[in-house]
Amino acid sequence: MNILIIEDEKPAAKRLMQLIKNELPDSSIFGCIDSIQAAIEWFKSNPTPDLIFCDIQLADGLSFSIFEKIDVKSPIIFTTAFDQYAIKAFKLNSIDYILKPIDPIEFKQAIDKFLGQKQKPHLDIDKIRDIFQAESKSFKSRFLVKIGEKILSVQASEAAYFYSEERITFLKTNESKKFILDYTLDQLENQLDPKQFFRLNRKYIASFSSISEIHTYSNSRLKIILKNCSQSDILVSREKVGAFKDWLDG
Template structure:
């Protein structure tokens, strides 16, 4: 049996190869192919494999583009880290998927399902791509805060930064006002527009306009100075430096 792996993460590809050989010891495995371009070229110049394991998110885009470029009749088992909504799309198309991290038992089940098929399912790649294309997300535009007996709205655009301190979350505005919020920073990170706000560390989420100074610091970290903030030790970890630079560049 000829099996093709399309996966842009080498450790994941090696793990998948190991699992496949445990279930299909007779398999001849090609790949891994790490990009849409590489996979498309391989499929154009080689005989079709008996089975394809294909990650959805590749280095150069969604793997569905491969099947727009090349007609493929081989059955496909997608590997994915997409959420439950996306998984429904796979079920609607009567194809199989493996949710990362892949377990040996689930892989064995997917392979057995493939072996038992008398008729290969017809996959509507265009419908699947449409279902999995991220919809435009609406981010929180205002927060209701309590001031004494009064409740008022504070616009998200007024927020300079959010601070978690002693298990209490505060919203600090550019005008120097501070309000208590009934949200954790983890919750806020999902609610705020990522183009405007960035999670600096466990204590701070800052608006891009709130950052007044950035300095390099030991161990490849960054030290941040926020406007109207007395904390002079706001550090961004080495692991987050790359993401922050992309955020500042507007990527």
């Protein structure tokens, strides 16, 4: 089986290659392409691959542009970090997708689905692109907070981490200021830029810049030390360690 990867993030491409090697050891990787234009040129002069793994958002635009210009016959498994609209788009079109950071179990499920298909699903690029563009979300850039009678706006870039304590959600800034938010951590997780923030556990969401130290801990977990945080037992569960390392490496 010949496989093509279209991915502009080197850590993500490297992880894909390793997962492919594990699940499809007899396959060959044609190559890894990192832009729309390079992909278009590649398809013009290379044989059709048996399977394509394709990131949706490349540095030079949405990868759907590739398939508008080139009639690609290969099955495609899209990869994306944006789950809310991806789920709707791909369910409507029976196209598979994997959320980033890629989980080995989800990867295997996608491969099993691909191998079990007797017929390639119809790829309606126009419909998927329209849903993607209509529902792609812009992440929150600031939060309204109240101090006494005053209402302030705190930039998301100023947030070191968010945490929950006695059912109250707090925002801690890089300057160690603390504010109460009218959001749950579950709500915040879907509103924050996943490239900048990671859900460490059910009580903490941390920015990349807030992480001071990382230590190995029992049962393959990680212990995180956050800047300006008195809590000393912030743990990343074993199930999240792989995704957390990918996030750090991304």
